[in-house]
Amino acid sequence: MMRIGYILAGARQLLTMRGLAGPRRGRNLGSLGIIEDGALLVRDGRIAAVGSTADIMRRYGRHRAVVDAAGKVVAPAFVDSHTHLAFPAPRLLDYEMRIAGRSYEEIARAGGGIYSSVERVRAGCEGELRSNILYFAQQALTYGTATIEVKSGYGLDTESEIGLLEAIRDVGRVVSPELVPTFLGAHLVPRDSSRRTYVRRVIEEMIPRVAAAGLAEFCDVFCDRIAFSVGEAEQILTAAARFGMKAKLHGEQLARTGAALLGARLGAVSVDHLERAGPKEIRALARSQTIATLLPGATFHLGRHDYAPARALVDGGAAVALATDFNPGTCPTLSMQMILSLACTEMRLSPAETMAAATVNAAYAVGRGERLGRLDAGMQADIAVFDVEDYREIPYYFGMNHCWMTIKRGRIAWSREGFTTDEHG
Numbered sequence: 001m002m003r004i005g006y007i008l009a010g011a012r013q014l015l016t017m018r019g020l021a022g023p024r025r026g027r028n029l030g031s032l033g034i035i036e037d038g039a040l041l042v043r044d045g046r047i048a049a050v051g052s053t054a055d056i057m058r059r060y061g062r063h064r065a066v067v068d069a070a071g072k073v074v075a076p077a078f079v080d081s082h083t084h085l086a087f088p089a090p091r092l093l094d095y096e097m098r099i100a101g102r103s104y105e106e107i108a109r110a111g112g113g114i115y116s117s118v119e120r121v122r123a124g125c126e127g128e129l130r131s132n133i134l135y136f137a138q139q140a141l142t143y144g145t146a147t148i149e150v151k152s153g154y155g156l157d158t159e160s161e162i163g164l165l166e167a168i169r170d171v172g173r174v175v176s177p178e179l180v181p182t183f184l185g186a187h188l189v190p191r192d193s194s195r196r197t198y199v200r201r202v203i204e205e206m207i208p209r210v211a212a213a214g215l216a217e218f219c220d221v222f223c224d225r226i227a228f229s230v231g232e233a234e235q236i237l238t239a240a241a242r243f244g245m246k247a248k249l250h251g252e253q254l255a256r257t258g259a260a261l262l263g264a265r266l267g268a269v270s271v272d273h274l275e276r277a278g279p280k281e282i283r284a285l286a287r288s289q290t291i292a293t294l295l296p297g298a299t300f301h302l303g304r305h306d307y308a309p310a311r312a313l314v315d316g317g318a319a320v321a322l323a324t325d326f327n328p329g330t331c332p333t334l335s336m337q338m339i340l341s342l343a344c345t346e347m348r349l350s351p352a353e354t355m356a357a358a359t360v361n362a363a364y365a366v367g368r369g370e371r372l373g374r375l376d377a378g379m380q381a382d383i384a385v386f387d388v389e390d391y392r393e394i395p396y397y398f399g400m401n402h403c404w405m406t407i408k409r410g411r412i413a414w415s416r417e418g419f420t421t422d423e424h425g
Helices: 026-030 053-060 092-099 104-109 114-122 126-141 158-172 195-212 230-242 259-266 279-286 296-301 310-315 336-345 351-357 360-364
Strands: 006-015 034-043 046-052 065-068 073-076 078-080 145-151 178-186 218-223 246-251 270-273 291-294 319-322 383-386 403-408 411-415
Touching: 006 053, 006 383, 026 310, 026 351, 034 053, 046 053, 078 360, 092 104, 114 158, 126 145, 126 158, 126 411, 145 403, 158 178, 158 195, 178 195, 178 230, 195 230, 218 230, 230 246, 230 259, 246 259, 259 270, 259 279, 279 310, 291 310, 291 360, 296 336, 310 319, 319 336, 319 351, 319 360, 336 351, 351 360
Parallel strands: 006 065, 006 073, 078 145, 145 178, 178 218, 218 246, 246 270, 270 291, 291 319
Antiparallel strands: 006 034, 034 046, 073 383, 383 403, 403 411
């Protein structure tokens, strides 16, 4: 059946994201390319044709299986472009202490925080770690996510960081979602090392080994007041570039450090967080090709109200993406649908803007914009089907899962009705 393909037909709204090249900016962010009563021809893992149901069925319907999406919204599958999926256990102590009003420093002194995850990774939890990555990756499919960026960063020594990236690689070979590996050895300075020694170790030892083994596409640095300086981040990212790893940055989250300016200057693929970004940072990002990836789930879970200036970024011309920041300490959610709700309610983006930010722009934030994030002829058939009649219902009904089916590379990877690709093309 895969040889002749199948048709996904009858969509109440087919959100194609067609018509524009590159990531969406400004008023173009809300341009979704909607086809009413739309259909797709899927063949050999790619989209072969797009149009109205009547046209696609007339041209291609003979002898092809049909997946009926009548009354539903069909969109590109979500691309979650910033996660810390590779962790061994939840940080429930952090959660309770934060609710009780404890500070980041108090939580760390009590044995919580990032260092608690580091200690568990170093203690040896390979089976638990791989099991979690596998489970969470498969769960993401149920929310309409088919591509997930996954960072290391909970090892903070060479062997542990390599082990995390190997776990991401190995699980990525067997799960349906596409896992995009990112090296985040520069997450924090470990307690058992000086700052200068650790930066040198990242540059001289970790990066060469990660690159030689082909374990990561990107190198990320947490550039903030509690982590690494702009100068240290530049050293690390410049070294990574020599080994073919593209740059990403955690920037302007806790303090305004200049990380966004650095990212724009270095041509980083993305600068993520940006809660403290101001007019200077917005102008720099707007003039660059760097994606501004916003993570409202972390602000929400931390009980804060200082969301990133999404409206100013979009209106200023920056290319904005949305991601979950799924991690055990500050944002334990896999639901991109919930992220859309937060972006609408708390950041004042329109539903249309959030859909594009979580698909086409997010695809560019992981270097896959040429094949993911749009539903057009020749694109990879990564598709999400939602059991709603209007795409605006996805963020409107917050906290609910509307996903009915997720398709990865043309194969039905998950469906609420238990359909399989063998049954439907």
